[in-house]
Amino acid sequence: MELYGERGYEQTTVTEIAKRAGLTERTFFRHYADKREVLFAGSALLRERLVSGLEGAPPSAPPIEAVAGALQAAAAVFDERREQARQRQRVITANAELQERELVKLASLATAMREALRLRGVSEPAAGLAAEAGIAVFKVAFERWIDSVGERGMGAFILEGLAGLESLMAGGRP
Amino acid sequence: MELYGERGYEQTTVTEIAKRAGLTERTFFRHYADKREVLFAGSALLRERLVSGLEGAPPSAPPIEAVAGALQAAAAVFDERREQARQRQRVITANAELQERELVKLASLATAMREALRLRGVSEPAAGLAAEAGIAVFKVAFERWIDSVGERGMGAFILEGLAGLESLMAGGRP
DNA sequence: GGCTTGATGACAGTTGCTGACATCGAGGGT
DNA sequence: ACCCTCGATGTCAGCAACTGTCATCAAGCC
Known part of the structure; x- marks a missing residue:
């Protein structure tokens, strides 16, 4: 670093x-498998949080709520290391190869969520859709959180993103 | 190839x-910028279809409907070259580096859609959310289309995906 | 004291990728 | 017809990421 x-x-x-x-x-x-991996070794923690967030949700909760809870659990990881996250992201956004790897990590998070949803009894294609949509919300929220100036936690951006996507899918015109 | x-x-x-x-x-x-790019040169066509699909949607249409139309326009590209798409995908799924590049291409499609949505007057974060959600639906639909046996067009999977995501975001439990 | 075992060093080799310069063929102007 | 430019290609040297192989070494174990 x-x-x-x-x-x-x-x-x-x-x-x-x-x-x-x-x-x-x-x-x-x-x-490290390759030169890039140094920057992404910590993503295992994120996956654990997401998965245990899904496992911890009440069995009766609908998929989207379970995903929402998991995203909140993951968001907390970032709030704890705000400055470090920004520094890291600066390095990543400055280089195309690193952005590639970041996408891979996000995709692996989506896969992990997908499998955890399957274990909750969610069937395909709903599990895949919920996982991918969750990651989509996560991406947008993270970007907004990084660019934000105040002390606002990432969880707030996640909530906004979920609400926004819900409105969009219902045919809303924001 | x-x-x-x-x-x-x-x-x-x-x-x-x-x-x-x-x-x-x-x-x-x-x-070709690198060894991988040979397999992804065609993705420019996909981007054009998506963007012109968004530009061609009636100005009054809500974002999600514009995205739906764009995805349908892109899906047609695949139906025309079903066997070629499968062969290509076989090579890609067999190699991690190629999957990385595929994710990059998908991300660039999301960015293109996002900008096209902004030009339609959709503001952030809705534009980003709609674009990412659209790509999420696209990914799931493509995977299902590739694995499907019949002559079913990819557009049908897109429609199913959109409906599924809509239901999920409304708190549905499929 | 000898033994295994896991981590590290040493070293050579392959391959993706780049910079610098030479070459060559097709058109364009005179 | 002659030259001239220019874009595409060839040639060559070189860097740096990554890998296979074998030697070394220190820690613990019997």
Whole structure:
């Protein structure tokens, strides 16, 4: 992160990263599958929160409410590390390769939610739709949260996003 | 595509592709930014269809209906080349790097739709939400279409997806 | 003290991708 | 017909990401 911040992602070679960490290039690749993965190792935590959020929802709750709860649980992760999240996002938005990887991580979150919904008894294609729509709301809310100035928590943006999408799907014209 | 089909994506080197095409490796990279791009050059057509679908919708139509029309216009592209689409998708699902690039292309479609919606007068965050939700429906519909056996057009899956998402957002329990 | 085992180093090799310069063929102007 | 420009291609050298293989080494275990 230091090096990525100092000279940018592309201008940083793996050899430099390894040297700064007091290791060999080869050893770096034993810990991270590739150069990008350094920035995304933490996404496992997000997945856990989403999944346990879905598992923790009352069995009687409709899918969208379960998803809403899971998104709230995930949003809390960001509120705890607001500045770190912004710094990280600055590096990512500055580089196309990193944005690719971020999309992959989001897709894997969608898959995890989809499977957790299936376990709740939600059938296809509803499970896939609910998961993808949830991630869509998450993306928009995250972007707005990052660009926001105040101390507003990400959960508020999630709520707004859910309400907005609900209105849109009902034929609303905001 | 021949080589990717014969021996798989990773086992095919750019040198081989260039030789098969009667060109040099260097010339290959003058036409395609990278090795993956060969499979995604056609996505520009998809974007055009989506955008002109949005532009062509009656100004009075609510966002979700404009998106629905655009998705239908895009779906037609696939019905015309069903077998080709399947073959391509087989190559892509067999390789992680290619799935990454596919996600990038989908994200760029979402961005294009978002901007087209803004031009229709839809404001944020509704434009972003509608675009992302539309792509979510598209993803699920495409997956179901690829896995389907009959001659059913992709447009039918799009319609089902839209209806399903509408029901979900209204608190439905399918 | 010897043994296994997991992490690391050393090193060579492949391949995607880029920069710099030379070449060549098609049109365009005179 | 002659030259001239220009776009596409070839040639060559090189970097950096990533991988396979084997040696080394330290920690714990018998």
